[in-house]
Amino acid sequence: MNNVQFDQNSLKPGKWIRSTCKMCLHSCSTRVHVTDDGVINKIEGDPTNPSNAGKLCPKGNAGIMRHYDPQRFKQPLRRTNPAKGPGIDPKWEAISWDEAFEITAREIKKSLDEDPRKIMPSLEDFQKMHIWNWPLALGTRNFYQSGGTMCGGAYHPLNGYVHSTFGAVNDARHCNYWISNGAGDGFSSHLHAAAASHWVAKARVERGMKVVAVEPRMSIAAAKAEEWVPIRPATDRQFAMSLSHVLVNEGLCDYVFLRKDTNAPYLVGPDQYFVRDADRQIYVWDTSSNSAKLWNDPTLKNENLALEGEYVVNGVKCRPAFQVYKDTLKDASPETMEKITTVPAATVRRIAREFAKEARIGATITLPDGRTVPLRPAAYNYYRGAQGHKTGMQTNQAFQLVNMLIGNIDHPGGRCGVTLTDGSVDNNHCYPGECGQMLGTPHQLGPMPDFSWPPNEYHLAGFFPVGVHPPHLNMLSFLEPEKYGSTFKPDVLVNCHSNPVWAIQGPRDKWLQFLREMRFIVCVDVIPTEMTDFADIILPANDYLETFNGTMIEPPYTEGICFRQPITAPIHDTKSEEEIFFELSERLGVLDQYNEVINMILGFEQKPHLKLQPGKKYTDRDIAERVGLLWNDKPIEWYMEHGHSSTERRLDKLYRPWEGMRLLFYIEDLVYQREALRQKFEDAKVPFRDEWPFDDYQPLPTTVLDPIHLEPKEYNLYAITFKDIQMNFGEGLSNPWLKDITYRDPVHTGLLLNRGTAQKLGFADGDIVLVESPYGRLYGRLTTTEAMHHETLGVSNSLSRTKNENRSVLMAGGHYNDLLPYDMRNTDGATGQPETSCRVKLTKLDDWPDFLKHGSTVYDFVDSIQKAEGKGGQHNG
Structure with a gap:
């Protein structure tokens, strides 16, 4: 040797x-x-x-x-096989770019001239919002991409009300007690996963920050946490309210913050509206004079504002908003909520007290900018797993109220807002509203379409004035057009980097039929997906290593532009998204409209010399250069050298950016929106107005049960889905490196079931089972584990695949989203957020059904790995 x-x-x-x-x-x-x-x-x-x-x-x-994926689309393609669907060969024929553009523009133009509402967009390049918003130039507000309610459907509007931001995150710079509820932030997924993990790891190593993970599955966060609290799915709101019950009833709140910086003292009448005078100014109760005064009375002192009690003002019985919530919390004691959440009452009380102790109420910190502000090093973090439920708006508010009660909102160590983008370095995101309150901004991606009956949007978006686009509701218009007032039917689908047939919940067979009935489908993409199985034309895009872009997408602790530039010239006959959509815009006669959309969406109007001009097409480099100039006036050459203009977030925009305004403890706007929408339904005589879930609009959360808990008892388990960092925000399993690390992990190749539950129900590790919900089914092999809540079945995101032409993505035993409902009974009437968990039952099978025996499956792949490693062919997942 x-x-x-x-x-x-x-x-x-x-x-x-x-x-x-x-x-x-x-x-x-x-x-x-x-x-x-x-x-x-x-x-x-x-x-x-x-x-x-x-x-x-x-x-x-x-x-x-x-x-370097060999399956990348290398040139424009035209389908020659009229049959469409998973596993059907499209028999692609290579064509020129000019022919591809000519066919695409001609087919879109047919529908554009007849009725723009017949165009169905599914554009999901989140780093390029100017591509995402291209449909505005066409005059259609339809929406089919999954980046709506299946992402943060209720999370984003509620953050808009509380922080006036798109997202929110616990402040890892100072936090010492981190509650993680159904979220991967800082551990495995969500906001800038690698970045957040870096900041959280520093907090844990350098300051010993304690992490308490509350979720049905022992995720990466729970495995690294000091404490894992298993919880029944879809009961996270009740858990949060039980924490609030302890904080309120044991006097563990930051009363100075509530009086000074929120509308918690504002008086609320029995109609849920604030009590106002003739000029619409809001009353509060002054304990020093024992009388009602207007919120802006110069004689008022914050310490004398009543938070509790019942009063009469101008003949109206009223209570401070804080008292209204305290009364609601009478039904949310830890002992009562334990019956719903399965979390022991003693555990809730201990965590609430630890949380309040670590919040150090009354402590302050002097910042480098000279300000002295509250220090609250405890915060409640959450995301999709916790908030993706029928009563999404109420659920998200319940989480935020835990933070608000200890006074940590936008304070060091607390829960801080995260802007989608600031556009320019000096832009702040908070604006004054009425009566001293901060303006609530639920429409972080732009306003929803106006109400109309019959609806002008196929997905009924005009029925959700404070929500986000609910793409799953396209299925209601498709299956029941008479009931839902559909006077048109989309027949052209424009798709870009989007895979809704995989990502949106509801029955796969119905979604496939939805696509088959489209007259024309064009896909702009890099590789084959389930969606490209249905395309008539493929317009191949450059990949990100071949293009320019400038973006700021929700960085949790920093701000500034992250710059993308070509590493190589395009290695195939592909084009940038900008080149594709500018060319289509010109051919469709909407180029000027599209330039104006981009000026509005990217904020170029703030600096008129950056505005796109009429009659001109622009490149990806042109757009990226303007994004950089808008931020800090640096030329593109500077960005090409430095790669970014990221800095730690400016303190005046991070901590108390709303200084002088009151935060919305009580969201009165939801009452206004509810009643205005109800009146519009009545005036238009909407036939289902009596069954629409108006009660989902509440100014404060309630303990009402989600419908998932009311399913027939034969469905004796709850099912959830999950993903880890290698599958964060999007498809990755066609990538051989990602496929390799995913399919070697039994967590992602089996259906996870608590070992004790499996024994109790007569199942064993490795059993083949049929999983049925009231809405659909899938098949899989059980992996038994102690790392699951005893009533919960875990289905990895990697198992939710169907067979398509992309042979590197292996077929599994069905699709998790098939198990989910797509109806209004299970959709939040306020935000459009659908229920993302479900009730299921299991049936043991002797063998796989025939359709799973043909072709390569996940299970074949795992067996081959284990045989190669000398472990035999029988895997546990």
Whole structure:
């Protein structure tokens, strides 16, 4: 052995280029190494960006495999096989770009001239909001991409009310007690996964921050936490309210903050509206004079504002908003909620007290900018798993009220708002509303369409004035057009980097039929997906390593533009999204309208010299350059050298950006919106007005049960889905690196069931089972584990696949989303948020059904791995 010479691995000669990742919808900065002969051979995090600080998740590292994926679309394609669907060969024929544009524009124009509402967009490039909003230039507000309610359907509007931001995150700089409820932030997913994990790891290592994970599955967050609290799915709101019950009834609240910085003292009448004078100014109760005064009375002192009690003002019985919630919480004691959540009352009381103690109510911190502000190093974090339920708006508010009660909103260590983008470095995001309150801004992605009857949108978006687009409701119009007033039927679908047939809940067979009935479908994409199985034309896009872009997408602790630039020239006959949509706009006669849409969406109107001009098409470089100039006036050459303009978030925009305004403890706007919508339904004589869920609009959360808990008792388990970092925000299993690490993990190749529950029900590890909900079914093999709540079945996101032409994505035993409802009974009437959990029952099978025996499946793949590793062919997942 001494004679054997080992050469150290090294990179080939070349250069490093700074850029930005796009393997999920967020934007970590990268360094990419390209050899002298133009081959990309390494991607890593850029240590100069304080957001991800050189860290990069598995998806980011695997970007090189997407770039050189042999299945990439290499030129425009035209379908020659009229049959469409999973597993059907489209028999693609290569065509020129000019012919592809001519066919696409001609077919879109037919519907555009007849009725723009017949165009169904599904554009999901979140890093390029100017592509996402292209349909506005056509005059259609239809929406089919899953990046609506299946993401943060109720989370985003509620953040708009509480922070005037799109997202929110616990402040890892100062937090010492982190409750993680159904979220991957800081551990496995969501906001800038690698960046957040870096910040949270520092907090845990350097300050010993304690993490309490509340969720049905022992996720990565729960495995790393000091404490895992298993909880019954879809009861997170009740858990949060039981925490609030303890905080309120044991006097563990930040009463100074509630009186000074929120509308908790504002008096509420029995009609749920604030009590006002003739000029619509709101009353409060002054304990020093024992009388009602207007909120802006100069004689008032904050310490004398009543938070509790019942009063009579101008003949109206009323209570402070805080008292209204305290009365609601009478039904939310830990002992009562334990029967719903299964979390022991003693555990709730202990966590609430620990949480309040760590909040250090009364403590302050002097910031580097000279301000002295409250220090509240305890915060409640949550996301999809906790908030994705029928009563989504109420549920999200219940979480935020736990934070608000201890006074941590936008304070060091607390729950801080995260803007989608600031556009320009000096832009703040908070604006004054009426009567001293901060303006609630639920429409973070722009306003919803106006109400109309019959509806002008196929997905009924005009019925959700404070919500986000509910794409699953396209199915209601498709199946019951007479009931839901559909006077048109979409017949052209424009798809870009979107895969709704996989991502949206509801029955796969109905969604496939929905697509088959489209007259024409064009897909702009990089690789085959379930959606491209239905395309008539493929317009192949450059991948992110071949394009320019500038973006700021919800960085949790920083601000500034992350810049993307080509590492190589396009290696195939592909084009940027900008080139594609500007060309289509010109051919459709809407180029000027599209330029105005971009000026509005990207904020170029703030600096008129940056505005796109009529009659001109622009490149991806042109748009990226303007984004950088809007932020800090730096030219594109500066960004090409530095790669980003990211800095730690400016303190005046991070902490108390609403200084001088009162936060919305009580959201009166939801009462206004409810009653205004109810009146519109009545005036228009909407036939289902008596069954519409208006009660989902509440100014404060209630303990009402979600319908999932009212399903027939034969469905004796709850089912949830989950994803880890390698599948964060989007498809990744066609990527061989990601597929390899996913399918070697039994967590992702089996249906997870609590081991004790399995024994009780007569199941064993490795059993093949049929899973049925009231709405659909799937098949799988059980993996028994102690790391699941005893009533819960866990279905990994990687098992939710159907067979398509992309042979590298293996077929599994059905689709989790088939198990989910798509009706209004299980949709939040306020936000459009659908229920993302369900009740199921299991049936043991002797063998796989015939349709799963043909072709390669996940289970075949795992068996082959285990045989190769000498473990035999019988896997446990």
